[in-house]
Amino acid sequence: MPIELDNVTFRYGPQTPLVIDGMSFTVPHGQMLALMGPSGSGKSTLLQLIGGILRPTSGQINNSIPSHETTWVFQTPTLLNAQTVRHNIDIALYATGWSPKQQHARVETVIESVGLHGLGETGVSTLSGGQQQRVQIARALAAQPQLVLADEPTGQLDHTTTALVMDALIAARDAGTGIIIVTHDRYVAERCERIITLEDGHILSDEHRAEGSPT
Structure with a gap:
């Protein structure tokens, strides 16, 4: 609609x-x-x-x-700073019903798509502001939302x-x-x-x- x-x-x-x-x-x-x-x-x-x-x-x-099919990317990243890049993206997939293998593959795909290859296990607090913004974008895209x-x-x-x-x-x-x-x-x-x-x-x-x- x-x-x-x-x-x-x-x-x-x-x-x-x-x-x-x-x-x-x-x-x-x-x-x-x-x-x-x-x-x-x-x-x-x-x-x-x-x-x-x-x-x-x-x-x-x-x-x-519906609100659960809408994701946001704000001007200032809203991330879990004590967690890794992967964990910050994983949380967007918890309610999808996907298998762990599917979730892992999807996280790898979106990390790659925003140019953060190899940084999945890196703590987001150590990243630059631009890298953190890319994590936020990857998280927004991860579950393939409607909007x-x-x-x-x-x-x-x-x-x-x-x-x-x-x-x-x-x-x-x-x-x-x-x-x-x-x-x-x-x-x-x-x-x-x-x-x-x-x-x-x-x-x-x-x-x-x-x-x-x-x-």
Whole structure:
């Protein structure tokens, strides 16, 4: 089922200005969408509304994807710092019903996909910020969820690693996962099949592109 926004508004308090002002659009199932715009345009707020962290002030959001089928990638990694890379990813697979052999193989696959080969037994507290972010992305993709919501997932990464991570996200999209990315990086946005640009809580443009086309 698609995600549908119908005339959605949001403000943080009764006397505060609207952060999202009358927004309507539909995200088809499995689409890879980038949300762009300057700081303060409402990108992260919109992502949290779609994911159910925030509730609209008015209007409706219809998102039938269950919470356990939605994973998040935040700007600051949320990891178990006393644990290894492998353990941090393993926890995303506990409820899948997969066998230990299947879980092990899947963890290896996603570790490889984000360029962390050989670091499975490394404690995440010893990793750089960019490496930790890649662990968070690998964990988000591990269980092959229906939807990934990512807030500046490549902000700490160099261009080569960003390209690698985008390849992994596109592969997840090709396998059926919908992905919505908040980003300031034009390269990241142009690897998506659709770019919605926001300004002052409104949609400035809605651009459909060739799917996953690199620049």
